[in-house]
Amino acid sequence: MENIEIVGMLAAFLTTSAFLPQVYKAYRNKSAKDVSLTMYLVLLVGLLLWLYYGWHIESMAIIMANSVTAILVIFILVLKIIYERTP
Amino acid sequence: MENIEIVGMLAAFLTTSAFLPQVYKAYRNKSAKDVSLTMYLVLLVGLLLWLYYGWHIESMAIIMANSVTAILVIFILVLKIIYERTP
Numbered sequence: 001m002e003n004i005e006i007v008g009m010l011a012a013f014l015t016t017s018a019f020l021p022q023v024y025k026a027y028r029n030k031s032a033k034d035v036s037l038t039m040y041l042v043l044l045v046g047l048l049l050w051l052y053y054g055w056h057i058e059s060m061a062i063i064m065a066n067s068v069t070a071i072l073v074i075f076i077l078v079l080k081i082i083y084e085r086t087p
Numbered sequence: 088m089e090n091i092e093i094v095g096m097l098a099a100f101l102t103t104s105a106f107l108p109q110v111y112k113a114y115r116n117k118s119a120k121d122v123s124l125t126m127y128l129v130l131l132v133g134l135l136l137w138l139y140y141g142w143h144i145e146s147m148a149i150i151m152a153n154s155v156t157a158i159l160v161i162f163i164l165v166l167k168i169i170y171e172r173t174p
Contacts, residue, residue: 008140014133021125034121038108046101053095 012065019072023079032080040077044070099152106159110166119167127164131157 026032047070054062113119134157141149 004140004143007136011133011136011140014129018126018130018133022123025123032121034116034119036109036112039105042101043105046098046105049094049098053091053098056091
């Protein structure tokens, strides 16, 4: 594998796994008040379009990175909605 | 342009602009307590690697999308750090 492809894979790994600390923080603090609902809804729609795009051009890298990110974003959305409903 | 490329561009537009509502929310509420610092630091490193990758493979799309996202992420980091320091 070319060196530059390793940089790309590391970039994809970081921009995907970055959402994990936000899932953990929301879960630990039982709060996601300052987290923007709009951001995560728009992000989810964008990620689903990336998945469709990746599936269409048959790019396993795009499918993998965006499906993992989408799952983490759904976790954050679910936690935010649960904690917002609990007074 | 092929239809699928329009889907890709829309996907890139959404996953980039998604961060705008978070900038606005943090600024309006003068708080980003529930926003994970680790998430945005890891994300920023990942985005900078994407920029390096895009510059190396000469992909204007990767450079554009990730530079705008990086700027928005820096805004969120700056707001979080400012509001955390102000009691």
